[in-house]
Structures are given as C-alpha cells and as structure tokens.
Amino acid sequence: MTAITVPEIVVDGGAIAVVDGHDGVGHVITQFATQEAIRRAKLHGIAAVGVRMSNHFGTCMYYTLMGARENCVTMLTSNGGPAMAPWGGRQKIIGTNPWSIAAPAGGRAPFVVDMANTGVARGKIYLARNRQQPIPEGWAITAEGAPTTDPQAAIDGIILPMAGHKGYAIAAMVDMLSGVLTGSGFLSAVHSPYHTDQKSNCGHFVMAIHIEAMQPLAEFNTRMETFIDEIKSVPLAQGCDEVFYPGEMEYRHDLHHRVHGISLPEDTCLDLTRIAQETQLSKLLPKFV
Numbered sequence: 039m040t041a042i043t044v045p046e047i048v049v050d051g052g053a054i055a056v057v058d059g060h061d062g063v064g065h066v067i068t069q070f071a072t073q074e075a076i077r078r079a080k081l082h083g084i085a086a087v088g089v090r091m092s093n094h095f096g097t098c099m100y101y102t103l104m105g106a107r108e109n110c111v112t113m114l115t116s117n118g119g120p121a122m123a124p125w126g127g128r129q130k131i132i133g134t135n136p137w138s139i140a141a142p143a144g145g146r147a148p149f150v151v152d153m154a155n156t157g158v159a160r161g162k163i164y165l166a167r168n169r170q171q172p173i174p175e176g177w178a179i180t181a182e183g184a185p186t187t188d189p190q191a192a193i194d195g196i197i198l199p200m201a202g203h204k205g206y207a208i209a210a211m212v213d214m215l216s217g218v219l220t221g222s223g224f225l226s227a228v229h230s231p232y233h234t235d236q237k238s239n240c241g242h243f244v245m246a247i248h249i250e251a252m253q254p255l256a257e258f259n260t261r262m263e264t265f266i267d268e269i270k271s272v273p274l275a276q277g278c279d280e281v282f283y284p285g286e287m288e289y290r291h292d293l294h295h296r297v298h299g300i301s302l303p304e305d306t307c308l309d310l311t312r313i314a315q316e317t318q319l320s321k322l323l324p325k326f327v
Contacts, residue, residue: 039063039093039238045070053082056220057089061237064093068114068242072101075246076108083251088220089242094118094231098138099152099288101244106140106148109255110246113139117216117223117240119230121160121197125206128183130196131226133240134160135212140285142249144259146266150285155209156197163189163197164232168305215243 043062047055055074059067071087078085095101098114105112118133134154143149154160158177166173167189175185178192186192199205217224222241229236249258266283274281302310314320 039234043067047074049088053078053085055085055087057087059089059092061091061093064095064238064240067092068095068101068116068244069104071242071244072104072112072114072246075112075244076105076110079105079110079246079248079251080108084247085245087244088222089216089244090220090222091237092222092240092242093238094240095242097152098136099140099150099285102138102140102152103148103150105246106142106150109142109249111139111141111249112247113137113245114242115212115216116242117213117228118160119228119233119238119240120226121230122156122199122206122209123196124210125199125203128196132206132209132213133228134197135209135216137208137212141262142259143262143266146263146286147289148285149262149266149283150288152288153200155200155205155212157200157205158197160193160197163192165303167193168303216241219243 040060040062043066044060045062045067046058046060048058049056055078057067057071057074067089071089075085075087078087095116098116102112102114115135115137117135120130120132121134122132123130124132134156136152136154136159138150138152140148140150158173163173163177171189172187173189173192175187176198178186178195178197180186180191180195182195186195199209213224216222217228217240220241220243223239224241228240229238231238249255252258269283270281272281311320
C-alpha cells in the first residue's frame with residue numbers, strides 16, 4: 039500500500055465517475071469518492087462513482103453517513119480478499135464483501151444498514167482470536183469442511199455466508215459492482231488487508247441520490263419518521279424490551295462510547311503502541327487505561 043495517497047479521476051462522465059486509488063490508503067480514497075458522489079448527485083440528482091485499485095477502508099457506514107448528513111440516500115459496496123466459497127463449492131474465492139445504505143430520518147438518528155454477506159464479519163473472528171475466545175459454531179468451517187469454534191481455524195478455513203445461498207448471491211453481486219464494473223480486481227484477484235505482502239486490488243462502488251431531486255426534504259423527513267414510528271410500534275416479542283430500526287443501536291453505542299470510551303483487547307493496545315513507536319507517533323497515541 040502506498041502511504042502518500044492521491045486519488046485520480048480517470049473517468050469523468052458528469053453523473054458517473056471512476057477513481058483510481060493507485061494502491062493508496064483506502065480510507066482517504068473512499069472519502070474522496072464519497073464526496074465526489076455527493077457533489078455530483080447535487081448537480082444531477084443521482085451519481086455513481088466507481089473506485090479501482092484501493093485498499094480496505096474500515097466500516098462502510100462511516101462513508102454512507104457522510105451522504106445522509108448531506109441529504110442524500112447513499113449506498114457503498116466493497117469487495118475483499120477470499121473468505122467465502124461459492125454456494126456448493128469448497129474453495130474460498132469470494133470476500134465478505136460488505137455494503138451499506140444510509141438515509142437521513144428527520145429528527146431521528148439516520149437510518150443505516152451496514153453488513154457483510156457472511157454470517158459474521160471477518161473482523162469479529164480476528165477479534166475473537168485476539169481475545170483468545172472461541173467463536174460460535176455456525177460462523178465458519180475448517181479448510182477440510184468441518185465445523186469449528188476455533189477462530190484461527192476459521193481464518194484458515196471458510197467463513198459461512200448469511201442465509202445460505204442468499205448471502206452468497208448478494209456477495210457475488212457486490213463483487214460485480216465493486217470489482218468488475220469499476221475495473222478493479224474481483225474474486226481471487228483481491229487480497230485481504232491482513233496479507234500485507236500483496237496489493238489489495240479491491241474496488242468500491244458509491245451511489246448517491248439527492249433526496250430533493252425526488253421530493254421536498256421536509257416531506258421525506260416526515261415520511262421517514264412515520265416509517266420508523268410504525269416499525270417501532272409493533273408488539274414486542276417475548277424477552278425483548280424494544281424494537282430497533284436499522285442504525286438506531288449503533289447510534290446509541292456511539293453516544294455511549296463518546297462519553298465512556300472504547301474497550302480494546304490487550305493485544306490490540308500492544309499492537310497500537312508498537313506501531314506508534316515504530317512510526318514515531320507515540321506522543322499522539324491516547325493513553326490506554
């Protein structure tokens with residue numbers, strides 16, 4: 039990965055653009071592409087920006103929420119290194135391939151969906167390994183095809199899709215949008231960020247719809263609030279205290295963490311400290327409690 043990141047617009051078609059990240063920092067590239075999609079959507083009503091030759095960028099919802107704050111319904115997809123086998127197969131060639139859609143919701147927190155197409159995000163398996171904890175059965179199988187609760191065996195093996203063949207189909211669709219359509223890598227040509235000896239070659243696809251091109255913003259916000267109110271008004275299932283709409287729990291967690299801080303595994307803290315010392319950024323690293 040190139041540390042100095044200069045995204046380049048290689049296709050400029052008004053409402054459509056393609057950005058070449060030149061193997062730069064995925065976060066910088068994706069923020070640039072999202073801002074371009076928002077800007078173009080405000081000019082044309084809708085915009086799509088493809089990204090090629092990028093790297094992992096963290097969580098999708100960080101970028102789709104950028105669009106929601108600018109009164110755009112925003113979608114982002116990304117492919118990743120092989121983690122999942124195609125339905126019926128025993129060789130992993132498809133990534134977890136996350137995607138997100140976010141929209142403003144009037145006086146409520148934004149409506150936002152952010153998910154991988156495996157039963158669990160690969161990062162949660164790495165987190166379990168760092169915490170030396172087992173994973174639930176059903177998250178992954180070993181390379182030999184056997185069920186496992188060992189996070190390392192899951193990483194070396196195959197992560198299972200959500201909802202069986204449906205998760206596989208959505209992951210393939212995301213790869214088509216993020217890799218094939220953008221001119222970036224796809225399937226086994228994409229490499230995990232954990233394989234630092236290889237270029238990621240991943241791609242992203244950003245689409246933004248300017249709400250006011252379809253209806254007045256105030257009307258949309260009122261309709262979103264009504265939409266959410268109806269979702270939250272249904273009778274509760276046994277053992278549940280509240281019905282949440284997509285994005286609501288994450289918003290509450292965000293508020294909590296901003297006040298009380300974030301709990302990190304000891305191994306993660308040690309890694310961050312080591313990297314900060316190696317890059318001479320230790321003075322900027324927050325103090326771990």
